[in-house]
Amino acid sequence: MENLKEEVRVRFAPSPTGFVHIGSLRTALFNYLFARHHNGKNVLRIEDTDQTRKVEGAVDNLINNLGLLGIEFDEGPVQGGNYGPYYQSDRLDIYKKYCDELLEKGAAYYAFDTPEELDEMRKLQQLEGRQTMYDRRARDLNKDEIKKNLESGMPFVIRLKVPLDEEIKFDDLIKGTIKIETNIIDDQILLKSDGFPTYHMANVVDDHLMKVTHIIRGEEWVTSVPKHILIYRALGWDVPKMAHVPLILNKDKSKLSKRQGDVAVEDYLRKGYLKEALINFIALLGWNPGEGEEQEFFTMDELIKRFTLEKVQSSGAVFNIDKLNWMNNTYIKNYDLDILTEISIPYFENTGIDISDISKVKKILSAIRVYLNKLDEIPEQLKIFTQDEVRPENDKLNEFLTADTSRKVFHALVNKFESAGGISIDSYKSAISKFNLKPVLKESFYLSL
RNA sequence: GGUCCCAUCGACUAGGGGUUAGGUCGCCACUCUUUCACAGUGAAAACACGGGUUCGAAUCCCGUUGGGACCGCCA
Numbered sequence: 001m002e003n004l005k006e007e008v009r010v011r012f013a014p015s016p017t018g019f020v021h022i023g024s025l026r027t028a029l030f031n032y033l034f035a036r037h038h039n040g041k042n043v044l045r046i047e048d049t050d051q052t053r054k055v056e057g058a059v060d061n062l063i064n065n066l067g068l069l070g071i072e073f074d075e076g077p078v079q080g081g082n083y084g085p086y087y088q089s090d091r092l093d094i095y096k097k098y099c100d101e102l103l104e105k106g107a108a109y110y111a112f113d114t115p116e117e118l119d120e121m122r123k124l125q126q127l128e129g130r131q132t133m134y135d136r137r138a139r140d141l142n143k144d145e146i147k148k149n150l151e152s153g154m155p156f157v158i159r160l161k162v163p164l165d166e167e168i169k170f171d172d173l174i175k176g177t178i179k180i181e182t183n184i185i186d187d188q189i190l191l192k193s194d195g196f197p198t199y200h201m202a203n204v205v206d207d208h209l210m211k212v213t214h215i216i217r218g219e220e221w222v223t224s225v226p227k228h229i230l231i232y233r234a235l236g237w238d239v240p241k242m243a244h245v246p247l248i249l250n251k252d253k254s255k256l257s258k259r260q261g262d263v264a265v266e267d268y269l270r271k272g273y274l275k276e277a278l279i280n281f282i283a284l285l286g287w288n289p290g291e292g293e294e295q296e297f298f299t300m301d302e303l304i305k306r307f308t309l310e311k312v313q314s315s316g317a318v319f320n321i322d323k324l325n326w327m328n329n330t331y332i333k334n335y336d337l338d339i340l341t342e343i344s345i346p347y348f349e350n351t352g353i354d355i356s357d358i359s360k361v362k363k364i365l366s367a368i369r370v371y372l373n374k375l376d377e378i379p380e381q382l383k384i385f386t387q388d389e390v391r392p393e394n395d396k397l398n399e400f401l402t403a404d405t406s407r408k409v410f411h412a413l414v415n416k417f418e419s420a421g422g423i424s425i426d427s428y429k430s431a432i433s434k435f436n437l438k439p440v441l442k443e444s445f446y447l448s449l
Numbered sequence: 450g451g452u453c454c455c456a457u458c459g460a461c462u463a464g465g466g467g468u469u470a471g472g473u474c475g476c477c478a479c480u481c482u483u484u485c486a487c488a489g490u491g492a493a494a495a496c497a498c499g500g501g502u503u504c505g506a507a508u509c510c511c512g513u514u515g516g517g518a519c520c521g522c523c524a
Contacts, residue, residue: 320461323475370486
């Protein structure tokens, strides 16, 4: 259909508002897998057009965490590229230019409404039980009025002039054909009064200029696609292929949120989930190789080889921590012990184990790794090595262990071990199993009479 | 409320006109182990509902119901 020789270019376009959300991680992963699968380019673009939400250090944090997990970019703020700059805040002139073009073509218009006026409008709409959307009141401002307002320095925004009574249709690679009536599409703000573009404007302009061929992003964007299509059309540009990935959900099936558990990638890393396990698990959340394949463990390379958009699920997936734990435990059990030891060291700090003795740490780790769902469980598994005294975990057990009969059995055992010249790892098991309890119990029984 | 999307065991999913509807996590039982855990074996567990189409629908179509997302000078 399309030019097959065209290089595949995808982008991950987060806004730098803090930590990396698990949902973002999956979007980033799918973009990466898709790009690598097709020998294309993976572009990182920072969508920092909201001045009020900017968080210091967020970009570094994002790149670091993604990099840690093996997700890399071919173009972006760090490595540059031919289609930069990759910060939207550095591209203001570009957006301005295309906004002017839209204005000129009659596809956009000036609006001078104040936020308060808009608030009022929405409140009224809500009261009347109607859908809240801009009532297009500034559409037909006459030229003189606009000129006058502009000259008097009145704050303004530029809005998209959505054509009425039309149906916008597009084919989503995951969801299929989606249709929306233009009458319910908002005259979206394209350029804010602070001179920054909104997401809708910036993402269309950038995707076109950066030659993005496939837009792979979260499902929450589906409803704004028609607006974007209108902009592409007005500017005479081709619309990239779209793939809207279903959401990752809480246990109650709502959009994965902080309220119901950890959502930041760094939280999981900190708790000692291995990067391979995290990637493997996240990839399987919404994607599977299909064709009756029952393999569940995949390396990044295998994922790259197998990943296709066709096999991405069209419904949302609940984030199931139990399965992540199981998968992480499996990775821990099978991990290269030397490397595992190295990454486990931090979790041995302040536990009473001498971490300068690597071979000892390694030995202990090899003994306890089967019990670990995640590395931060190391300290509790270490107790057996560091406690001088083992305490029964509950009263019942305590009662049993301190009973006279039990005491006698233990004494007899100790005597036996002593007379055998001590115990060793190899001999204790057989010594215990050969130990004859009967005489001890008998004696104890008669004594109690 | 409006619009859009979605619907197979509790969860992730395979299958996609004729299958005993398969696998994984979890749950349960048994075995191993003088606790727990690990390991092994086994079991319970699903096509939301109603209409079509068809010789035959979990599978295709329509509707209902349920769930979700979006409706900002946020992305």
